[in-house]
Amino acid sequence: MAGYAIAFVALWAAGGPGVFDLDALVKDRESTLASFRDPHVSPLAAVARHDFAGDRPMTFGSAQDNDVPLEGVPARAAVVRALPDGFELEREGKTERLALARRCRWAGTRCGCPIRTFPAWVVLDPQSPRLKTGPFPVWFAPDAGSAVEGRLLRETSPREEVVLSTRGNKRRALRLGKLEFTLQGKVLHLTALRLLEPGAGESSVSVFFRDATTGRETYEVGRYVDAESLGGDRYALDFNRAYNPTCAFSPLYNCPIPPRENVLPIPVRAGERDPGGH
8 A cells, every 4th residue: 555645536437526535545445454454353263154043043152052162151151133133142141232243252262243144143263364364355556537426227116136145045135226337438337236134224225246357357256336325316436445245255254146237348457356365
């Protein structure tokens, strides 16, 4: 990052007013790298995954009959239930709701992290050697021309559809329509979705895509980018902020696969590159 000049460049390739904030982009990338080195949140610390089976709660403790055995804690340290909008934790006679990104720690043990991609509990080991070796996120150089404004061509009646995932699960999503934008002189379209899962905001607009770099310079499954509302049907689509799914760093995560129609015929050399190591 040290080689990047800090500047503000006004450019939305589709013609609308906007600001490409290089300073904010560099800081976001530095923050992302820091999170990958944090043993309590980094996917590089993931060592096991435990999926919830329907409505059955998951048990944690030192007794071997627990769903998730942990050393140095009571025989039945905790019980966790997956709810439609989060998780419920029961321990020491008390019950509390967990935010989706909330971490639960028990002294002297690995920590657990609840995730929303098909309710599961991923166990993180703060001593994982991958926290030092990586792979860590890497990016293309920032490119103001890859920040564009698009128009959402909305579905007349948004419909629910199935999105396949890297672990073979079928995920539910709402098909919002197609984002139309101009990039590298071409008018392009990408289907916009909203996952129907806990943690997905009611106004979120997600784009899962592939392009001519996929499987070569970028991760073979594809990449994601979030469209930011500019009011009405106008959205900012900054491919500098395109990011890899977490499964690019650990097979223990469950990631949506881009729809078949979301393949751009051009190389998008912006955002995250393939980190390797998988």
